Amino acid sequence: MVPTPKAALMLAIVLAGGPAIAQMDEEQLCVNQCMFHHGPASSPAYAACVARQCSGGGSEAPAQDRAVAPRWITHSAGGAHSAAIHLGDRSLNYICQRGGKALIGVAGLGGSAQGTRISVDGRAYSQSFIAQNGILYTTADSGSPLLRALMSGSGVEVASAGRRAGFPLTGSRAAIAQAAAACGIRP
Secondary structure: OOOOHHHHHHHHHHHHOHHHHHOOOHHHHHHHHHHHHHOOOOOHHHHHHHHHHHOOOOOOOOHHHHHOOOOOEEEEEOOEEEEEEEEOOEEEEEEEEOOOOOEEEEEOOOOOOOOOEEEEOOEEEOOOOEEEOOEEEEEOOOOOHHHHHHHHOOEEEEEEOOEEEEEEOOOHHHHHHHHHHHOOOOO
């Protein structure tokens, strides 16, 4: 199958953005979540969370972590900036680098990008996705209807290969705007 020009462009963006993509693997997302809930990095609670949840020390979060409502967080590393929300083994991420394009990444659904669908508040958006290292990516063009919806809606659902993930969007506007501003992007 020959990729469409848009899919080829997205793949080139993803491959060229190696440092940004590397920051978004599942272990890094777990570490980021521990930092958010238990940071700073010097905190014993942070170290225990990483050991317990991110380093194979156990897959189930303690009751206190499960009770915490998911929140949008921001992260910066190696010139890459992100806004993300994590729900168990799944996450939705806005990822960018200064001078580059922004992407939406969905981790935890796995599988092929073919047939991936995204909707905000029940409204479907026509987006092409690619899959790389178990993460599904699509473009997050400045001012696009999808990005505007992600910043103003109440919930997003992504479906791929018979699996679904839903994420709340409360707090997404501020988090995405902060990450985009750090990349010099006006969402």
